[in-house]
Amino acid sequence: xxxxxxxxxxxxxxxxxxxxxxxxxxxxxxxxxxxxxxxxxxxxxxxxxxxxxxxxxxxxxxxxxxxxxxxxxxxxxxxxxxxxxxxxxxxxxxxxxxxxxxxxxxxxxxxxxxxxxxxxxxxxxxxxxxxxxxxxxxxxxxxxxxxxxxxxxxxxxxx
Numbered sequence: 001x002x003x004x005x006x007x008x009x010x011x012x013x014x015x016x017x018x019x020x021x022x023x024x025x026x027x028x029x030x031x032x033x034x035x036x037x038x039x040x041x042x043x044x045x046x047x048x049x050x051x052x053x054x055x056x057x058x059x060x061x062x063x064x065x066x067x068x069x070x071x072x073x074x075x076x077x078x079x080x081x082x083x084x085x086x087x088x089x090x091x092x093x094x095x096x097x098x099x100x101x102x103x104x105x106x107x108x109x110x111x112x113x114x115x116x117x118x119x120x121x122x123x124x125x126x127x128x129x130x131x132x133x134x135x136x137x138x139x140x141x142x143x144x145x146x147x148x149x150x151x152x153x154x155x156x157x158x159x
Contacts, residue, residue, distance in 0.1 A: 043062035043063055044059065044060065044061050044062055044063045044067060044134045044136065044143060045059070045060045045062075045134075045146075046058070046059045046060075046069055046132065046133065046134045046143070046146035046147075047059075047146060047147065048132050048146055048147025048148075048149070048158055049147075049158065050156065050158040051096065051098075053098050053099045054096065054097045054098040054099050054109055054156065055096075055097050055109075055149060055156065055158050056094065056095070056096050056097070057069055057084075057085060057094070057095040057097070057111075057132065058092065058093070058094050058095075059085060059087075059092070059093045059094075059095075059134065060091075060092045061087055061089070061090050061091055061092070061093065061134075062090050063090070063136050063137075064090060065088075065136055065137050066086070066087075066088050066136070066137060066138060067086070067087060067088075067134055067135065067136040067137070068083035068085065068086045068134070068135045068136075068140075069083065069084065069085040069086075069095070069132065069133070069134055069135075070082065070083045070132070070133060070134075070135050070142075071084070071122065071130045071131065071132045071149070072130060072131055072133075073125075073128050073129065073130050073131075075131060075142065075145075078135075078140045079135065079140060080131075080135075081123075081130065082120075082122065083135070084097075084111050084113065084120035084121075084122055085111075085113045085115075085120070086113075087115055091115075093113065093114050093115050094113075094114045095111050095112065095113045095114065095120075096111070096112055097109040097110065097111040097112075097122055098110055098111075099156070100121075102151070102154065104126060105125065105126060106123055106124050106125040106126045106128075106151055107123070107124050107126075107151045107156065108121060108122070108123050109121070109122045109123075109124070124149055124150075124151040124156075125151070126151055126152060127150075127151075127152055128150070128151075129148050129149070129150045130148060130149050130150070131145040131147075131148050132145065132146050132147045132148065132149065133145045133146050134146065147159060
């Protein structure tokens with residue numbers, strides 16, 4: 001049992017060192033991607049703002065538990081269309097998203113969460129409004145909508 005505990009601690013430390021996230025978060029991730037708005041869950045706060053070729057998500061996490069920033073076209077979905085930004089630890093996390101490609105069907109953005117080394121992909125279908133919000137805990141309690149994105153007519157609208 002002592003060897004198993006030590007091995008688990010080493011894996012957790014290595015995961016945190018190399019990816020910026022805990023072993024628990026790494027395991028969760030392996031099982032599964034003009035104006036500004038803001039919203040919160042408890043003491044967490046998320047803002048969304050437009051940038052030159054995309055948008056920026058800023059999340060101030062104070063809840064002390066696992067959480068995700070999700071985007072969704074249906075607020076009844078537990079994890080929405082995706083959860084490109086996740087964290088276990090309190091702090092401020094940023095995720096700039098830049099347009100990679102677009103066509104009449106929609107637009108793909110490459111997002112770079114500040115707490116991991118790999119990029120995430122966000123796809124917005126043309127004409128569909130996506131709400132962005134914080135979801136906390138493993139029961140995925142949704143906070144207030146912090147902003148929305150709409151890709152329409154070749155233009156990204158962020159509110």
